[in-house]
Amino acid sequence: MRIAMIGGGYVGLVSGACFAEFGTEVTVVEADAAKLAALRDGRMPIYEPGLDKLVEANVAAGRLSFTGDLPAAVAGADAVFIAVGTPTRRGDGHADLTYVYAAAEQVARALTGYAVIVTKSTVPVGTGRRIAEIVQGVRPELEFDVASNPEFLREGAAIADFMRPDRVVIGAATDRARETMRQLYRPLYLIEAPIVFTDIETAELVKYAANAFLAMKITFINEMADLCERVGADVHDVARGIGLDGRIGRKFLHPGPGFGGSCFPKDTLALVRIAQDHGAATRLVETTAAVNEARKAGMAQRVVSACGGSVRGKTIAVFGLTFKPETDDMRDAPSLPIVARLIEDGATIRAYDPAGMEAAAPLLPAAVQYCTGALDAAQGADALVVLTEWNEFRALAPGRLAEAMRGRVIVDLRNIYEPTIMRGAGFQYSSIGRR
Structure with a gap:
C-alpha cells in the first residue's frame, strides 16, 4: 500500500516512519523548507529516542521519503493522513483547524482516484464531516472516504506506542474505508493489538476524552499531595494505595508542578469549548484546566x-x-x-x-x-x-x-x-x- 502523510511534525514523522516499518510506502509532505531540508539530510527536527535510526533505515529501504510537493505525494495514494498542527485558537480556546481544512482542500485537488482521507491530528467532533463537505465542494465527482484515526503517542516512547499500542481507534463510515485502514494496520493484528472501529464522531471524541481523563488523574494526585502536606501523610503511599485498585490504575498518579506538553493543556481547553458549543456540562474538565494553570503559577x-x-x-x-x-x-x-x-x-x-x-x-x-x-x-x-x-x-x-x-x-x-x-x-x- 502507499500513503501520504501531510505534515512532518511530531505526529506525522513518527507515524510515517512507523508505517514504513510496517512495509508501507510512505511519503511525508513537509511545507517548511528548513524542516524538509533537515529531514532529507537525515536530521530530525524533534528529539524522540530511536526516531533517527528508524527514519534512516526506512529511507535506505526505499519505503520512506520526504517532499514539499503535495500533489505528487497524494497522486495514487491509498490513504492520505492529515497530521498538521491544531493549536489553541487565540481568544476563545477552540482548536484552530485552519491547517487541517487547508490540507483537505489541497488533497481534494490532488487526488487521482479513490483514497481514504484520514485525520491523524487531534480535531474536534464534526471535523471529519466538515472535511467531507470541503472535498465534495472542490471535487464533486471524486470517490473518497473520510476516517478518523487519533494518535495516542507519548513523547519519549512514541515508537513503542505506535508499534505495540494499547489500542488503535478508527472512525469510519463505510466498509471500503474500514478495509483500507484494516490493511494498513494489518501487522498489529499479528500481535493481537485491539483495533476499535467506531463512527467518525466517536473516534474524534475518544482522543479528547482520554487526554482529559489523564489530565484529571494528574490534577487529582497533585491536590492530594497538597493535602498530604497539611496532614502529614505521604502522597506516594497514597498513590500506591489507590493505584493498586484495578479500577483506578497506577499510571498518571505522580505528583508534580502541573501538566504541560502538546496535548493535555490544549485538549482539555478544546474539550470544554466543544461541550459548551453543544450545551453539555464538563465541570470536571473545566476545573482540571483551571487548577493546573494555577498550580504551575x-x-x-x-x-x-x-x-x-x-x-x-x-x-x-x-x-x-x-x-x-x-x-x-x-x-x-x-x-x-x-x-x-x-x-x-x-x-x-x-x-x-x-x-x-x-x-x-x-x-x-x-x-x-x-x-x-x-x-x-x-x-x-x-x-x-x-x-x-x-x-x-x-x-x-x-x-x-x-x-x-x-x-x-x-x-x-x-x-x-x-x-x-x-x-x-x-x-x-x-x-x-x-x-
Whole structure:
C-alpha cells in the first residue's frame, strides 16, 4: 500500500516512519523548507529516542521519503493522513483547524482516484464531516472516504506506542474505508493489538476524552499531595494505595508542578469549548484546566518560600526545562511560568536540560544562563529547583551537589530524591506531598 502523510511534525514523522516499518510506502509532505531540508539530510527536527535510526533505515529501504510537493505525494495514494498542527485558537480556546481544512482542500485537488482521507491530528467532533463537505465542494465527482484515526503517542516512547499500542481507534463510515485502514494496520493484528472501529464522531471524541481523563488523574494526585502536606501523610503511599485498585490504575498518579506538553493543556481547553458549543456540562474538565494553570503559577512561590521569602540577588540552579523527560518539547512546560517569575523576583537562573535548551531559549527570558551540565548549573547556586525528572539528575551524588552549590536549599518538584538522604547530606530539602 502507499500513503501520504501531510505534515512532518511530531505526529506525522513518527507515524510515517512507523508505517514504513510496517512495509508501507510512505511519503511525508513537509511545507517548511528548513524542516524538509533537515529531514532529507537525515536530521530530525524533534528529539524522540530511536526516531533517527528508524527514519534512516526506512529511507535506505526505499519505503520512506520526504517532499514539499503535495500533489505528487497524494497522486495514487491509498490513504492520505492529515497530521498538521491544531493549536489553541487565540481568544476563545477552540482548536484552530485552519491547517487541517487547508490540507483537505489541497488533497481534494490532488487526488487521482479513490483514497481514504484520514485525520491523524487531534480535531474536534464534526471535523471529519466538515472535511467531507470541503472535498465534495472542490471535487464533486471524486470517490473518497473520510476516517478518523487519533494518535495516542507519548513523547519519549512514541515508537513503542505506535508499534505495540494499547489500542488503535478508527472512525469510519463505510466498509471500503474500514478495509483500507484494516490493511494498513494489518501487522498489529499479528500481535493481537485491539483495533476499535467506531463512527467518525466517536473516534474524534475518544482522543479528547482520554487526554482529559489523564489530565484529571494528574490534577487529582497533585491536590492530594497538597493535602498530604497539611496532614502529614505521604502522597506516594497514597498513590500506591489507590493505584493498586484495578479500577483506578497506577499510571498518571505522580505528583508534580502541573501538566504541560502538546496535548493535555490544549485538549482539555478544546474539550470544554466543544461541550459548551453543544450545551453539555464538563465541570470536571473545566476545573482540571483551571487548577493546573494555577498550580504551575504557584510553584514559583514554593521556591521563594524555601529561600526565606525572597530570591532577589540569589542564584538558582534549574534542573530540567522540558515538560517531561525524553523530549525537547517546551509547549506549556511548567518551567516557563516558574522561571519567568523567579527572574521577575530578582533571581539569577542557571539552567540545564539534556535536550530542551535550544527550544527553551526563545520562550524564556533572555537573562537565563544555559549550562553544559547539571553540576555546571549547580555551581555557586544558592538554591536548586528540579523541574523535569531526567534520569541523569537522579544519579547525582548528594556530595557532589553539595560541593558545587554555595547554598543548601533544594526544591524538588518531581520527587526524584529521597528526603532522608538529602537532609542527611545537609540540604534544606523540600518536595511535593511528602513529610
